Amino acid sequence: MSRGGPGTVHVLLVAGSLREGSTNGAVLATAAELARPPMTVERYEGLDRLPHFNPDRDAPPLDPAVDELRSAVHRADALLFSTPEYAGALPGSFKNLLDWLIGDDHPRSLYEKPVAWINASAGTGAVDAHASLRTVLGYAHATVVDSACAAVPVPRGAVAGGRVTDAGLRADIAAVLAALASVGASADA
Numbered sequence: 001m002s003r004g005g006p007g008t009v010h011v012l013l014v015a016g017s018l019r020e021g022s023t024n025g026a027v028l029a030t031a032a033e034l035a036r037p038p039m040t041v042e043r044y045e046g047l048d049r050l051p052h053f054n055p056d057r058d059a060p061p062l063d064p065a066v067d068e069l070r071s072a073v074h075r076a077d078a079l080l081f082s083t084p085e086y087a088g089a090l091p092g093s094f095k096n097l098l099d100w101l102i103g104d105d106h107p108r109s110l111y112e113k114p115v116a117w118i119n120a121s122a123g124t125g126a127v128d129a130h131a132s133l134r135t136v137l138g139y140a141h142a143t144v145v146d147s148a149c150a151a152v153p154v155p156r157g158a159v160a161g162g163r164v165t166d167a168g169l170r171a172d173i174a175a176v177l178a179a180l181a182s183v184g185a186s187a188d189a
């Protein structure tokens, strides 16, 4: 059962871009705006505070930024990612975040946790980054919710005030949330 009670699902939103005015950040800000009870959402904002992953530092006492990241994951029933592709791969800072999640042996870690992503690339499709994301999440033994993974190409012009403004794109983002909401229902079954 979700920590928020029967039928609820708490989703952690994680963007892979540090850019101010990020389209991926706007996608997740829009998801946060569109989410309705019984879904609750939380945006992870600590990407630029994480230290470089080092297995020697993956032991108590953890860096506070790592502790904050892992606690946010533990609170969540599901994670929704949105990341750009850089040079045919995941952004280094985002891969670093994922590396910090691999060795977490907490019962509410990424292990078997439902995850999905929105591929917001309006360019070449960012297929290599998303293939890599699937691979890394496989190493984490996360449960990819394929029905909630979607390509929602967001041109920079469709973003204003840190939100996606285009009605069709907003509907696509809402559909992803609806697919993720089923995670809460199945967790209660």
Ligand SMILES: Cc1cc2nc3c(=O)[nH]c(=O)nc-3n(C[C@H](O)[C@H](O)[C@H](O)COP(=O)(O)O)c2cc1C
Binding pocket: 017, 018, 019, 021, 022, 023, 024, 025, 083, 084, 085, 086, 087, 088, 089, 121, 122, 123, 124, 125, 126, 127
């Ligand atoms: C250094 C750099 C490398 C990039 N490499 C790729 C790439 O390999 N494939 C791709 O589809 N887009 C690539 N892009 C385009 C970004 O993915 C695109 O700008 C994306 O919208 C950035 O997302 P953001 O607005 O959330 O930061 C690259 C951009 C930069 C700055």
